[in-house]
Amino acid sequence: MELPNGIRVKNRFFKSAMSETLANAHNQPVEKHIRLYQEWAEGGAGVVVTGNVMVDRNALGEPGNVVIEDEKDMDxxxxxxxxxxxHGTCLWMQINHPGKQSPKTMSKEPVAPSAIPMGDALRSxxxxxxxxxxxxxxNLIEKYVNxxxxxxxxxxAGVQIHGAHGYLVNQFLSPHDNRRDDEYGGRLENRMRFLTEIYKGMRGNLGESFPISLKLNSSDFNRDGFTEAESITVVEKMAEMGLDLIEISGGNYEQPKMSTGTDSEVFFLDYAQKLKEKVDIPVVVTGGFRSHESMESALEKGHTDMIGIARPMAxxxxxxxxxMSGDYESITTRRLTTGIKGLDEKIGPAVGNVYYAMQLKRIAEGKETQQHTNAWRPLLHLIATHGPQALKPKRRK
Known part of the structure; x- marks a missing residue:
């Protein structure tokens, strides 16, 4: 497969971002990152996207985030x-800032386009x-570019701007979160300015042949948030500017669409089809692919240009x-349970994130993954890391 800039990708498997939470206390990458990504490179995907790398040490999404502000960790x-x-793998760094989605344990005073707090369910x-x-x-635009x-x-081999899941770029795009009355707020043209200026800065610095991709919500699934129609307009603008690939996602902490649904669902295919009628850059759908047949069908019908996979590759x-060798039928990502229905409903998505992060750590340590449905160990790990406040709905990275 060939990107618009002429870069060839060896196949159509796209390992989507998952937060590794493996960085040391100084938010530096460690040996475990190297071993984990070597394993994925050997695993055969054409594109592998890192977990979110933060641009500001004072703005973290969770413990263990890698932060890159300068070249001190270059080696x-x-x-x-x-x-x-x-093995010809395209390793792309996902670049991000959490904005207001930085927990109390991480930020005393997070920043955002406007001073709009999280909803009642997450305010604590x-x-x-x-x-x-x-x-x-x-200054933040410069940080993304740097x-x-x-x-x-x-x-x-490339970078991905994280513009989904309620993080800072998404907050600028959303009329719910962005109520500014300057050049960065108001009509959509202004709300997307933060994103377009990040992209212009990156393109000017990195050159025309270096892949720059964008992860974007199809919608915030919020009545006064970023809409599907606005999302399509943003993609059309970014494609016109020279973007190399768009990955589709949706939701945020308050509407965690990427953490709901069943294994039989392939999320956002309808939106991707609409998008592909509007732009000629590669469109990637991530979420819900579990069987060989569903992957082949989506490609053959032109619903997606690559198969976005995250949790199955954890x-x-x-x-x-x-x-590719024919040694595969399907994989099941089973729901974790404590055995207590009310507790499961409350902690399900958050504990799921911890469970998969634990699997990534095992891969990084050269161990086999442990597939089970017992939620207690990841639950205790979550509470030990974040305290009881962590038992709030979240979604994938």
Whole structure:
């Protein structure tokens, strides 16, 4: 498969981002990152996207986030990129800022486009955000660009701007979260300015041939949030500017669509079809692919240009190779349970994230993954890390 900039991807398997939470206390990448991504590179995917790399040490989404503000970790980053690009794998760094979705345990005063707090159900877990000044916005744009430049220098094969799941770029796009009355707020053209300026800065720094992709919500699934029609308009604008690939997702902490549904669902295919009628850049759908047949069908019908896979590759990092060799039928990502229905309803998505992060750690340590449905161990780990406030709905990265 060939990207618009002429870069060839060896196959149509797209390992979507999952937060590894493996960084050390100084938010630096470690040996476990190198071993984990070497395993995925050996697993056969054409594109592998890292977990979210944060651009600001004072703005973290969770413990264990990697932060890149400068080149001080260049030696480790080069080793990460070298191992992650083995066998012709395209290793792309996902670049992110949490905005107001930085928990109390991480931020005393998170920042956002406007001072709009999280909804009532999550307010106890997140401090109210402070409105960013215009100068701070410009500085954050520079941080995104700088992180991308470091990624290229280290040897990563591309970058992905995280514009989904309620993080900062998504907050700027959403009329619910962005109530500014300057050039970064109001009509959609202004609300997408933060994103377009990040992209312009990256493109100018990285060059025309370096892949830049975007992960974007199809919708926030919120009555006064970012809509499907607005999402299509944003993609059309980004494609016109030269974006190389779009990955479709949806929801945020308050509407966690990516953490709901059954194994038989393939999320966002209807939206992807509408999108593919509007733009000619590759469109990737991630979420819900479990069987060989559903993957082949989506490609044959032109519903997606690549098969986006996340959690199944936390259970089997060599899944693409197995599929291509014919040694695969389907994989089941089972729901975890404590055996207590009311508790399961409350902690399900959050504990699921911890369970898969635990599997990534096992892969990074050279161990076999452990597939089970017992929610107690990830639940206790979650509480030990974040405290009781962590028992709030969340979604995939």
């Amino acid at each position: 480790m980053l080069k080793r990460w990129a070298e191992k992650g690009t083995k 877990a997140f401090n109210p955000p402070r409105k960013l000044t215009n100068d701070e916005i410009k 992180t991308a430049a470091v990624a290229k220098k280290a040897g990563f 259970l089997d990092p060599h899944l693409p190779n197995r599929i």
